Amino acid sequence: MSFELHGAVAVVTGAGSGIGRASARAFARRGARVVVTDLDGARAQAVADELGEFGAASISAACDVTDLDDLQFVRDLALERFGRVDLVMNNVGILAVGPAEDIPLEAWQRVIDVNLLSVVRSNLVFLPLLLEQGAGHVVNTASTAGLLPYGFDRLPYTATKHAVVGLSEALALYLRPRGVGVSCLCPAGVATNIVEQMTFYGKPAPPKGPRFPVVDAESVGELVADGVSENRFLLLTAQEAADELRELGADVDMYLSRLIKDTR
Ligand SMILES: NC(=O)c1ccc[n+]([C@@H]2O[C@H](COP(=O)([O-])OP(=O)(O)OC[C@H]3O[C@@H](n4cnc5c(N)ncnc54)[C@H](O)[C@@H]3O)[C@@H](O)[C@H]2O)c1
Structure with a gap:
């Protein structure tokens, strides 16, 4: 099963x-028509304007x-x-x-609402359309923090991204036989404005360098477009994460001990 981006309608x-x-x-570059959405409507409009350069509406x-x-509303707009x-x-x-003991319950609830329940809402809104068509594709952005237990100072993120990975895997079992592909994007570090999405609690942890190589956003866009076209499930920006996943799978206790030793 492959997916043709040319002429497709994509909601992001x-x-x-x-x-x-x-x-x-990357979707527009391959001829898709994109519904660009964001909490910040002006930003979304600026990106939609940029996409004009690729000729797609x-x-x-x-x-x-x-x-x-x-x-x-977005679904209805796309259909219209x-x-x-x-x-x-x-x-x-x-x-x-922040430290586990300092992140308040309300912050947990907000992260769960944005990172996890957003996917649940999207499934409720868009899956009936894709299932009726018997064709389409869903990409869920998780993180390497959803595969590996390294984000100990950002537990709500780690927990919700693990949930998005698990949800996506199970969704692939359900949707693929029905003609709908699923990809789960698990980036390591990417140079973006992500710091704007961070809220800090308690005493800051000592700064540490990135665990895996940091890549630019444009290359991640290309990775996603290729992954969708080829109907690949797991999209990684750092192959080192795949090696660590194997290490984790082979012996979790040994892996955790090694991480604790390395981060001391
Ligand atoms: N940048 C990284 O290093 C990295 C690594 C792994 C995973 N990720 C994941 O990639 C995804 C995108 O992050 P990014 O790095 O591009 O961040 P970014 O801050 O550059 O972009 C995030 C966008 O989301 C919008 N947004 C925030 N809250 C929203 C809401 N409630 N509804 C709609 N839009 C909202 C913001 O306005 C912003 O335009 C996130 O899920 C993030 O967890 C990022």
Whole structure:
């Protein structure tokens, strides 16, 4: 099963910046019509304007992924303007950063609402369309923090990204036999505006360098577009993460001991 981006209609959330913007650009470069959505409607509009350079018709909408009505509005807009939706990229993520004992319950609830329940809302809104078509593709943006236990100072992020990976795997089992592909993007460091999405609590941890190589957003957009076209599930920006996954799978206790020793 492969997916033809040329002529497809793609909805991308959080597409006003970073990975979402780069993915929207990569989809448009391959001839997709993109519905660029973001909490910040002006940013979304600026990206939709940029996509004009690729010749494909693109539109924008302000959309808060914590609001079911906003997602329904985006679906209706896409149907009205383009008549269909083929590709949905659930891309928004925020972080609450700090020691486990200092991150308040409200911050946990907010991160769960944005990072995890946004995907649940999107499924409720868009899956009926894709299932009826018997064709399409869903991309969920998780993180290497959803595969490996390294984000100990950002537990709500780690927990929700693990949940997005698990949800995506199970969704692939359900959707693939019904003609709908699923990809799970698990980037390591990417140069974006992600720091804007961080809220800090308690005493800051001593700064540490990136665990894996940091890449630019544009290359991640290309990775996503290739992964969708080839119907690949796991999209990694750092192959080192795959090696660590194997190490984790071979012996979790040994892996955790090694990480604790390395981070001392
Ligand atoms: N940058 C990284 O190093 C990195 C690594 C792994 C995973 N990720 C994931 O990639 C995704 C995109 O992050 P990015 O790095 O491109 O960040 P970014 O800050 O550059 O872009 C995020 C966009 O999401 C929008 N947004 C925030 N809250 C929203 C909401 N409630 N509804 C709709 N839009 C909202 C923001 O306005 C912003 O335009 C996130 O899920 C993040 O967890 C990023």
